Amino acid sequence: MPLLRYYMTGHGLGHASRSCQVLQALCARHPRIRREVVTDTPVWFLSANLPPNTPVHQRALDIGVCQGDSLEMNLPVTVAAWERLLAAAPDLLAAETADLLRCGVDLVVTDVAALPCAAAAAAGIPAVILSNFTWDWIYEGFLDEEPGFAAAIAWQREAYHQARLGLRLPFPGPLPVAEMIDLPLVARRSRRPKAEVRQAIGVGAGEQLALLSFGGFGLEGASLEGLGELTGWVLLAEDPLVAINRRLRPLPPGIAYADLVNAADVVVTKPGYGIVAECLAHRTAVLYTPRGNFREQPLLIAGLKRYGRALEIDNPSLRRGDFREKFDQLLALPQPAENLTTDGSEVAADHLARLLC
16 A cells, blocks of 8 residues: 655644645545655644544654744744754755655655655655745745845755656745646635534624634734724634633634634634635635735735635734724625635545556
């Protein structure tokens, strides 16, 4: 039985979310393929989203972007982290290559660390990049501010070029791979009726529901004092935000996150692939705030505005919780005529299975 090893970056939760969806589809559609995961994604998230009995090896092979919270990137700290990783890279690469051979891995998939591509090539097995961007392209956008990224970009680009195939998600930047296949949207999908979920949460007749989604890095320094002006709204958020303002309710236990996205009238967030994909899949309106000079951001915003209903709120207004006017404007927007297909995880699973035949 063939063995697939899936590498997930621990940056935020969007990469892990979509990776888990692909692995769920692979398990359901191609049960003969064995699978294992290498990541530094939090165990609590993997436990809730991976297929049962999926072995997980906790190790970090990339950096992503170091952040103080969901909206603040720390580029000098990211460069320093990369300097340490590059110093360790020869040993890490040798160890990962040896481990691939020892475990008898037949196919490597990465979203979206670069080192696994080089390790797979050294081990003589194919590697697939499954993503909408690679980190060398993201870091390239920071070069004017932080020239120290140049070494990391060069090292990563050489590693990425050793991948055999790119499975490219919607809203992509350039992927440094010779062969490319475009995928439909990969997103977690609700499995419970909207009305049932709203009733379980306690959303009353005539009330509306907003979900504040900043789970990957949180939202430091927010007062959210403006939430007191929001009458007729039930407001859900992760525990760190709930501690800031008593108008917020904690996420209800036992209800999947995709069910909450589907049940919500509005999701308040920053543009990240996972939450953008889930909002588009469920046609939920989005109030988004910028996250700095992150190259993926304009692509996601363009997708939101083409296929969904979305408005921008600036960072200070977001941290104050000045949502009332924006919520009214959002709910008045019509649904767009265009829609995206959301079977990307199934399509990706089938492509990966063919590579193992």
